[in-house]
Amino acid sequence: MPTGKVKWFDNEKGFGFLASDDGQEVFLHANALPAGVSEVKVGTRMEFGVADGKKGAQALSVRILDAPPSVAKSSRKSAADMAVIVEDLIKLLEHTANGLQKGKYPDKASGSKVAAVLRAVASDLDA
Template sequence: MPTGKVKWFDSKKGFGFVATDDGQEVFLPSSALPSGVTTVKPGTRMEFGVAEGRRGAQALSARILEKAPSIAKNVRKPAEEMAVITEDLIKLLDGMSNDLHRGRYPDSAHGRKIAAILRTVADNLDV
């Protein structure tokens, strides 16, 4: 079976393309992905069957060999730094929770700070 790397895949459109190891481009429909897989990231190594369709080579029954390397994982903050950020976030959320119990939302400047910290924590955890 041929192998290659995903060039791109759009789960909304339901297809993408794989570049085979010998340089050929192969159409990758979502129906060729393994069961339970709805999307693949560029750079994911796959093994797949190939059939000639109306518009050229098309992947059949793809199997993921190796997931794409995570760029976010390589640039995320050290765990010790995230511990400090998380502790600060807990303090901010606790204060905001008390205000919400009193019927007051945080002012927009305070709300932006909390949202920025939440995004930072989420980005560093979701890799």
């Protein structure tokens, strides 16, 4: 079976193209992906069958060989570092909650800082 890499893939449209190792461009439809896989990233190595479609070569029965490494995961903070950040966030939120319990919202500058910290921590956890 031929092998190649995903050249591009549009998850919303459900199709893209593979660049086979022999230089051929092959159409890839989401229906050809393995069960449970609905999207792929550029650079993912695949093994696939090829059929001649109306507009050229088309990939069939794709098997993922290896996915490209995730940039987000490689730049992720360590779990120990995140534990310290979350503990500090809890203290910050407790301070904010104490003011709210007394009927006082934080001033605009403090509220913006708390919101920015929450967004940054959520982004780090979601990577």
